[in-house]
Amino acid sequence: MAGEKSVKLHNKSDKPDNIVLKEHEIVSKCEEIQDQLPGCFKGFFRYLKGNVLSKTRVAYLGDILHFCQYLIEETDLTEAEKPADIKKEDFNKIKAADVNEFLDHCRKYKVMQNGQEVLFQNGNRTLARKKSSLSVLFKELYREGRMEENITEGFDPIRVPKASEREIKALQDDEVMIMLDAVESGDHLTPKERQYWNKTKKRDKAILLLFLTYGLRLFELQQLNVTSFNFSRGEFKIYRKRDKETIMPLNRSVTETLTDYIENERRPDEELDELHKDALFLSLQGKRMTERQIRELVKKYTSIGLSTSRKAGYSPHKLRATAATSLIGRGNSIYDVQALMDHEQVTTTQLYAAHKMNIKRDLVRDMEWELERKEGTERNETE
Known part of the structure; x- marks a missing residue:
């Protein structure tokens, strides 16, 4: 800083x-x-x-x-x-x-x-x-x-373009699972990436889960502290735009992943400078991770979920969109999702409700012209 x-x-x-x-x-x-x-x-x-x-x-x-x-x-x-x-x-x-x-x-x-x-x-x-x-x-x-x-x-x-005219980019559920499998196993990482992954895999998994579960903004996650979390009460505090403080409930997945990271991978406080002792997510140098470092981490793992290049990976904001579309897709109230995501207007949340994650995929799946042609040819040849 x-x-x-x-x-x-x-x-x-x-x-x-x-x-x-x-x-x-x-x-x-x-x-x-x-x-x-x-x-x-x-x-x-x-x-x-x-x-x-x-x-x-x-x-x-x-x-x-x-x-x-x-x-x-x-x-x-x-x-x-x-x-x-x-x-x-x-x-x-x-x-x-x-x-x-x-x-x-x-x-x-x-x-x-x-x-x-x-x-x-x-x-x-x-x-x-x-x-x-x-x-x-x-x-x-x-x-x-x-x-x-x-x-x-x-x-x-x-x-x-109006928000309603823009394509909403978000991971689909199967892509989320591929991404989480990669951070768990190290699959699809380059040899150099695996060297870092061996030292940061618990941290990386915790970062991804917080983005996916709560749709946090990048600066909200980057500023999280260890003392932001009260595990006995099952909650944590975040500081949002316009000086707003919000208490979030912890679920089992996030609690277990964060506890594993803090207890088994995060550098002990006595090895840290005073300025960074309370920082939740640390770099390998023992300093609070920067927004840029977190952004690059997310791009790396989302690129694996998307089966694309590292450069074409998604930003943390796309994981925020993933959280919103997934929550709505699971049948949650649009107003509850609005509160969780801290959208000022419900019309913003409605954009995610209108975005059907698999509609294009389902439509083109029913229009397999070449496969139908080949299947028809094979049927004729056997008859």
């Missing part, structure tokens, strides 16, 4: 230290970007802080910093040499057409990083977020009287 060693924590809240430090890390990132932006944005910064989730704030501020750099490097709208020096008067020169050109530029552009040219290509979902970031900025600047007109109505629309 960036900067974690330089922070002396005096935590008097009910939140675990790692949750407080994670929040501090995100806020510090926001402040770091804000320091690079024009001073006339201070009111906008206050607006974001009070109305937008911290992770969204980081994304919005990053988009706006990119826009300011674009103004300096690609336009003649400002004479500033760095984003912080762009003046209020410069922003009043900006028209909707300039923003539309920026969004078109963002579809594909090149940046020099460490002496190497890096090509960035963005889809409509990313472009829509960048448009949203700039819309919020310009509306707030207009509301504060820092801009003479509201230019946002002239922004080009960006077509993003």
